[in-house]
Amino acid sequence: MKKSVFSFTVAATVGLSLFAGSSAVSEAASISDLKDKQNEIHNKRSNLKSNINDANAKINNLHGQQANVKSEMQRLDFAIGDTNAKIREKTAKISETQGKINQLQGEIKVIVERMEKRNSLLKERARNYQETGGMINYIDVLMGAKSFSDFIDRANAVATIMEADQELLKQADADKKELEDKRAKVEKDLTSLQEMKSELEQMNKRLSSQRAEKNKLLSKLVLKEKEVHEGKLALEEEEQILAGQEAAIQKAIQLEKERQAAAAAAAAAAAKAPTPSSGGGLGKAPAISGGTFTRPAAGVMSSGFGTRPGFRPGEFHYGVDIANHASNVPIVAAADGVVIRSYYSNSYGNCIFISHSINGQVYTTVYAHMEARIVGNGAVVKKGQQIGIMGSTGDSTGQHLHFELHRGQWVPDRHNAINPVGIVPL
Ligand SMILES: [Zn+2]
Known part of the structure; x- marks a missing residue:
């Protein structure tokens, strides 16, 4: 990856404390x-x-x-x-x-x-x-x-x-x-x-x-x-x-x-930056944290990143699951970015892919199994802005958000997936 640093939309003005060593560049x-x-x-x-x-x-x-x-x-x-x-x-x-x-x-x-x-x-x-x-x-x-x-x-x-x-x-x-x-x-x-x-x-x-x-x-x-x-x-x-x-x-x-x-x-x-929308009258949105990333949904982390007990051999969890049994649970963008895909997938259900440019590094976040999507392809979203409602669509057995963080682009074999714990406040 290039060491270049660039700011993305107004997010640039928000602190990038997570990424130490960011220098000022013209x-x-x-x-x-x-x-x-x-x-x-x-x-x-x-x-x-x-x-x-x-x-x-x-x-x-x-x-x-x-x-x-x-x-x-x-x-x-x-x-x-x-x-x-x-x-x-x-x-x-x-x-x-x-x-x-x-x-x-x-x-x-x-x-x-x-x-x-x-x-x-x-x-x-x-x-x-x-x-x-x-x-x-x-x-x-x-x-x-x-x-x-x-x-x-x-x-x-x-x-x-x-x-x-x-x-x-x-x-x-x-x-x-x-x-x-x-x-x-x-x-x-x-x-x-x-x-x-x-x-x-x-x-x-x-x-x-x-x-x-x-x-x-x-x-x-x-x-x-x-x-x-x-x-x-x-x-x-x-x-x-x-x-x-x-x-x-x-x-x-x-x-x-x-x-x-x-x-x-x-x-x-x-x-x-204007205060991001917290999802209007729908349920409880997570509190927006001050760093680059914020929690994408309120709830408990029911499953972590990587292999899990009870998984078939070779099966790997490329994200984390956040479960919440309440109704109309808002899903929010984890950081400022642009929606690259908002569609229904047989496996991911209603899902949204967001591209983030942070300190010259592209990150991609994925939000899956949503009941509803409220932003479309190309939409510019802000950290904490509601993008959908938690659900159990696609290959899912209960209401939860499956959340993935990729350092770089999302690729079909998902080799860019990283553990969001420690990067995204969860
Ligand atoms: Zn999952």
Whole structure:
């Protein structure tokens, strides 16, 4: 920190007994110190903004990559769908072909049975022929003729029967052969269908594993984006606080100039600071002490700074708690300053951040869990001036003021927090 000393608003006239060794420095130097400080904050903000821009560019780039992966996944989905449709088609054809084979098998079986039957019948006849020593059966048939024309008819019939037997056997054999050829061809079709189906299934496996890879990549990109986004939010929060601090210093410069002009005009007329408001008719405000800081609320200090018994390991209390069960308990500014943030936070509840410039050192005070805030961003406040009403908003279990003192700016990891005991009268 710079060793420069500057006064902030009319507070400069109030004693700075707390900060021993404060030397008198020209008013012009105060303003130039303030301007230096403002430039420093402004440069920090520029860096933060460029980091935020980098984060935005990274997020855009990650979005682009995600869109690419998604379109590749869509292409793979289409390919998988297409392959599945082909597999279904082949499966249907295979079962149809299997049906055809079964049918041919049945037909072949019928023919073979018929041939076997016919064969045994012919064998039977041949055996009879042997046993009777010739065509005795046919001769019996012929001898049974009643007339010559009957005989001719019977002879023709016998010949026809014998010929027909042979013809039938030949035909059946040919049919069987034809069916067997057909079956061989259909079986070949079946083999080729099964090969095609297995190729399609292989392809589908490859496509699915490609898709799984892309999905993994997408989750990685989404996670990365989340990280970048969280980092960006932290940068933005820091930048907002710095913007408030820069504005506070701007205001301090303006007020200092006004004060100097007034001082010059009134020459030796020393204007005392007006008595700060004690919160009107609302409850009891704490007595304003004479030093740089005053107590921010009346009540008992229910919890100190640092680790506390019953806290989880690693948990740290960055401020002190002042509890008071009365209603409408006023919260007052601990010192002269400028409100850098007045807003509702999920953790702090209704909270106010005030920047103080004391002896060239920036301090930041935080007032949390308030029921109501009565000053807004940029407001210039005086030590002891009411800024809100004690409450239990945000992450709080009972009515109290959570009060933080930071030497320097408030930063998200709160590493500037110091124990206010001994500095602020508590
Ligand atoms: Zn607390």
